[in-house]
Amino acid sequence: MSAASDPVPVPDKVPVAEALPLIKPPRVTWLGRIRNRVRRTHLGRLIWRVGVTVVGVLVIAVGIVLLPLPGPGWLIIFAGMGVLATEYTWAARLLGSVKRGLGWWRDWMRRRNKAIRVLVAVAGLLFLAAIFVGCWYLYKLM
Numbered sequence: 001m002s003a004a005s006d007p008v009p010v011p012d013k014v015p016v017a018e019a020l021p022l023i024k025p026p027r028v029t030w031l032g033r034i035r036n037r038v039r040r041t042h043l044g045r046l047i048w049r050v051g052v053t054v055v056g057v058l059v060i061a062v063g064i065v066l067l068p069l070p071g072p073g074w075l076i077i078f079a080g081m082g083v084l085a086t087e088y089t090w091a092a093r094l095l096g097s098v099k100r101g102l103g104w105w106r107d108w109m110r111r112r113n114k115a116i117r118v119l120v121a122v123a124g125l126l127f128l129a130a131i132f133v134g135c136w137y138l139y140k141l142m
Contacts, residue, residue, distance in 0.1 A: 049087050056084035056091075068135050070128075 038044040066073035078098070086092035088137030109117055
């Protein structure tokens with residue numbers, strides 16, 4: 001007998017559906033109920049996707065406008081990407097890679113000693129101060 005013709009061993013007990021843990025379905029929110037109702041038709045899916053795209057792009061545009069100003073510009077841009085990620089897989093992948101990159105940066109910074117962390121924080125604050133001074137100078141020129 002060859003190894004190819006040997007029978008594959010079968011375990012004595014095969015897990016049944018009752019033995020597996022139950023997975024709860026996701027909770028449907030009021031927005032999810034509205035989305036499900038609108039997306040029942042082809043036109044509804046198209047309208048929903050266009051609406052999500054418009055809202056996501058507008059939020060990102062507001063974030064881009066707020067980048068040179070003191071405020072949460074990047075946070076608003078990522079919020080807009082989160083809105084787009086509800087409909088587009090490319091936005092979800094991009095958001096996931098940003099999350100992984102920020103996690104890597106956080107872990108890398110935690111492994112450094114306190115002097116390097118303070119130096120990076122001071123450099124970041126100086127960078128923000130330079131942007132603020134540059135914006136203030138451009139504002140005074142106008």
